[in-house]
Amino acid sequence: MSMTSIGRLLSRGHYSAPPPLDLSHNIVLYLEGISVSFDGFKALNNLNLYIEAGELRCIIGPNGAGKTTMMDVITGKTRPDTGSAWFGQTIDLLALSEPEIAQAGIGRKFQKPTVFPNHTVFENLELALAGERSVWKVLFAKLSPSQIARIDQVLETVGLKDHRSTQAGSLSHGQKQWLEIGMMLVQEPKLMLVDEPVAGMTPQETEKTAELLVSLAGERSVVVVEHDMDFVRSIARTVTVLHEGSVLAEGSIDKVQNDPKVVEVYLGE
Numbered sequence: 001m002s003m004t005s006i007g008r009l010l011s012r013g014h015y016s017a018p019p020p021l022d023l024s025h026n027i028v029l030y031l032e033g034i035s036v037s038f039d040g041f042k043a044l045n046n047l048n049l050y051i052e053a054g055e056l057r058c059i060i061g062p063n064g065a066g067k068t069t070m071m072d073v074i075t076g077k078t079r080p081d082t083g084s085a086w087f088g089q090t091i092d093l094l095a096l097s098e099p100e101i102a103q104a105g106i107g108r109k110f111q112k113p114t115v116f117p118n119h120t121v122f123e124n125l126e127l128a129l130a131g132e133r134s135v136w137k138v139l140f141a142k143l144s145p146s147q148i149a150r151i152d153q154v155l156e157t158v159g160l161k162d163h164r165s166t167q168a169g170s171l172s173h174g175q176k177q178w179l180e181i182g183m184m185l186v187q188e189p190k191l192m193l194v195d196e197p198v199a200g201m202t203p204q205e206t207e208k209t210a211e212l213l214v215s216l217a218g219e220r221s222v223v224v225v226e227h228d229m230d231f232v233r234s235i236a237r238t239v240t241v242l243h244e245g246s247v248l249a250e251g252s253i254d255k256v257q258n259d260p261k262v263v264e265v266y267l268g269e
């Protein structure tokens with residue numbers, strides 16, 4: 001390919017990395033007028049949502065409210081029919097593929113842990129750091145001292161320092177969830193999406209997870225979808241209630257729990 005055609009491709013936006021994240025307005029995520037239809041059914045209906053830099057936000061809502069679809073739009077898995085989605089001031093999420101969005105700094109943790117059971121905790125983090133799931137290639141490559149330091153710091157953060165060499169498959173359910181949060185953290189996302197983090201956890205694990213998520217906000221934004229209201233109460237500053245694909249209520253947990261519209265929707269379940 002000639003230099004001119006490479007230049008033309010670059011100027012059309014091919015092969016170019018997204019611009020750096022710009023948080024100058026203190027907003028990490030803008031969703032505006034987002035609608036998604038499945039066979040005529042509106043899973044998201046003119047959804048508007050703004051997440052601040054460093055914020056910890058909980059998203060709640062009855063089954064089918066559109067929570068998963070919203071996460072799918074943010075991560076590029078589902079394309080909306082209408083609306084806009086921006087990561088900070090400069091990154092148009094709707095112009096990026098799923099891997100490009102991850103690369104740009106949005107991490108997602110699904111409900112079920114998907115760690116590599118036959119590898120150690122450290123190796124799992126190493127694989128996540130490499131950003132690819134080619135086990136052989138990664139495990140035979142040498143980590144730089146700063147990469148090792150980063151993994152050790154994450155081990156400390158997620159409370160798995162003493163399990164560095166434990167096979168991931170033999171961790172408890174809660175520990176696997178923390179490992180997976182760690183696997184997201186080594187990639188240094190600026191926005192973390194976490195789906196039902198405490199489902200199936202013991203009360204002690206739930207409490208530790210609350211502390212962990214609270215500690216992670218600040219340096220990055222954390223959006224948690226969760227059904228467990230006690231858990232939401234223990235961590236949330238601002239709660240957004242989704243219903244039928246749009247925002248029904250937003251505010252402190254007390255404000256939304258006493259909102260007659262919210263009470264009606266939950267009683268109707």
Ligand SMILES: Nc1ncnc2c1ncn2[C@@H]1O[C@H](COP(=O)(O)OP(=O)(O)OP(=O)(O)O)[C@@H](O)[C@H]1O
Binds near residue numbers: 042061064065066069
């Ligand atoms: N791929 C799809 N095809 C058809 N309908 C879908 C699809 N994905 C989601 N839906 C429908 O869209 C609506 C919103 O679903 P979504 O999973 O986003 O809700 P949710 O709030 O995450 O629910 P839950 O709390 O049960 O996980 C539901 O009625 C669901 O059946």
